[in-house]
Amino acid sequence: MTERANNFPPLPKFLKIKPCFYHNIEEEIPAPHQQLMRRVYILWMMYSGTLCANVISCIAWWAGGGNAVNFGFSLLWLILFSPASYTCWFRPLYKAFRADSSFNFMAFFFIFFAQCVLSFIQTLGISGWGTCGWIATVTFFSTSIASGTIMLITTLLFTVVTALMVLILLKVHRLYRGGGGSMQRAQEEWSTGLWKSAPVREAGFNAVAQTPQGPSLPEYPTTVPSYPDNSQW
Secondary structure, three states, rough: OOOOOEEEOOOOOOOOOOOOOOOOOEEEEHHHHHHHHHHHHHHHHHHHHHHHHHHHHHHHHHOOOOOOOHHHHHHHHHHHHHHHHHHHHHHHHHHHHHHHOOOHHHHHEEEEHHHHEEEEEEEEOOOOOOOHHHHHHHHHHHOHHHHHHHHHHHHHHHHHHHHHHHHHHHHHHHHHOOOOOOOHHHHHHHHHOOOHHHHHHHHOOOEEEEEOOEEEOOOOOHHHHHHOOOOOO
16 A cells, blocks of 8 residues: 555546545544535535536426527536536635645635635526526426426525535635634745645655554644634534
C-alpha cells in the first residue's frame, strides 16, 4: 500500500477510465463536520437527480407541444452541471474541512453562491432555457395538464434544492467565521502557496506510513480547528 486508490466516481472495472477522486468522509473529515459533509453530498446527489428529472419533464413538455430546444438544453445541463457541481463546489468544501484550507473555503463560497443563483434561475423556469420551473409549468398547464403535472414535479424539486443550497451556504459561512476564518487568511494561504502545499494538503494521499500492525493512513495537520456548531440543522 503506497497510495490511496481513487474511488470516485465508482466505475465498472472493465472500463479503461478510472476514478478521479478519493472520497471517504468518515476517514478524512473531522468528526464534528462529517454529518454536514454527508448532507452536502446528499444535496449534490439531489441536484443531479433533479437534473435527470428535468430531462424527463422536458420530454413531456416537448410531447405536449413544447419546444424541442428545451429538451436539448436540459440534456446539456445534466451532462455539464452534474460533474461540474461535484468538482467545483463539493470538492472545495471537502478539502476545506479536511485540511482547514481557507482558500478552498473561499472557492466554495464564491462558486456555491453562483450555484444558488443558477438554481434560482432554473426554479423560475424561463422558456427556452431547458428547465421546468414555475413560469414554464404554470403557463403550460393550459396547454397540457398531463405534461404540466410532470413538469410540476421537477419544479418542486428545483425549489427544494435551491432552498437547501441557501441553507447550506449560510451554515458553512457561519461555521467558517465562527472558527476565525476570513478573506485575509485565504489571501495569505494563496500568497504563500499553502493551498497547494503537498506536505499539508495533498501529500497525505501518497505518504502512507508503515507500522508493525500494517499500513496506516497519513496524518493530516493537527491545526484543523473545531468550528463551532451552536445550532441544530
